[in-house]
Amino acid sequence: MLAPAKLQPDNKLLAAVQSIWKYRISYLFIAPFMICFIVFILLPVVSAVALSFTYYNAIEAPRFIGWNNFRDMLSQDLILIKYALPNTLTFALIVGSGGYVCAFVLAWMIAILPGVYRKWFTLAMYTPSLASLVAMSIIWTPLLSSDRIGYLNSFLLKLSLISEPIAWVTSKEHLMTSMVVVSLWKSMGIGFLGMLAGILNVNPELYEAGRLDGIRSRLEEVWYITIPSTKPQMLFGAVMAIVSAIQISSIGTALSGMTPTPEYAGHMITSHIDDYGLTRFELGYATALTVCLLTIVYFAQKLSWKLFGTKEGE
Template structure:
């Protein structure tokens, strides 16, 4: 009995020592993670919490925030017509450029996948360059200039399709479509790179096996072999696309002005800037930010649920 007890004690001691060692090692881990974790919490987690908190207050930086309940949200929905315009515009842009950009990213990654190596790397540079070309998109304002010297106007007038120049970037009818065009031009971004890399990583022997099993054309190959293998990249690409699609503001601000005519190119983010940085109504701006945040997270979750069914 005593022997058994002694054994039990040594075992417990041993376990305790292991646990202590583990904790010690973990301490090291925490020390390594700490710098990133602290900064991340400070600039990514805390702002979300703060944003939700401030959205229930009236806050103009100078005075202390004053709690006003749901007033900000009520004003957003009931009184702020421009916010509703911005929601409409953002959704229009997101619904068209998000999925289209995503599909384009995958399609081109897939099409260039079988090209010879050096052609492929040139193609990747050509397709990816617009998304990292800084504010190169302002060149589109030259193409779409409103007078007869704008190339698009000149071209259409020479061809006799229109007889007077169109104010592309001032006329609300054309503003959004042009912005969408530019956004699509820039949409082969990080997701595209992820797709290119992922397609290269698909195990070739799976295709061999697929041919044995009677896969007939590239579409079947795509659906039954390539796509299921690409699922993690598809998820990643989707996150990138959605985040980009809802965060549109630079392009619309640069091309259509800020504020744009009739607010026809106003997006949620530009509305946020307006209230945050121009009017310093931080509480109200935070309410806008919270709405944007919720839209993005919900959209991502929904799309991920959808993507889980690919290839099944």
């Protein structure tokens, strides 16, 4: 029996074109998304990766320099190694994980409230996430002012808990703490709403079945029923917490009113990128920093998928 003839390259191309034409209506429906994805996400990422291997100052044409930007990043950029990278990891770990845990706990507490109160507590928790950095600084600057008329200092002085005003946002010792507190206040965003929606949509029959199987406390209900039933929403919340922790890292500059922040206490990788890209116009090195930050975010999201992604058969 003769073996079937293998398709030639021209025949394969023709078959691919025919297959695309056959499902042309389907491709037409996804075309708007694909065009936006390619133009606003794929092309900028590819361009950033390409520019990270060049010297580019926005005036001269990019000049290929190989791995020099990444080598200088590890061997010569002391501010990055000593301040920006440790501050970013510390801030992201506390705000990302802390905000995520707070979002889940608050979502669970709101879910068990009667419906008439639930919407008002949800609105109160979600509203701060809508505030811009400028609005946040207007709200928090009087509270954290370093003089005696600052609300927090005035309150603590009246209670005799401190003897002199504390420089909450202009000192190296307290700036990071202030940034974390303000960021946690703002962290109840879209991820919080997603987890709340997931908890509210858990099938009540699962809780009844759990009680019949021996579950006797709210904590056991959360561990054995609520968390497994809301894995997709928790994954979404984890990804949003990572992105929010990266985006809000410029809060140090907004609170202190200084660039760079006092003794680089609130200096983040994003601030470092802005410094090299928008002030020094070393755009090749700035894009190399951006690629490193993108890599960190990618591995953080892979960890989130590992923890909360749906396994086969679940």
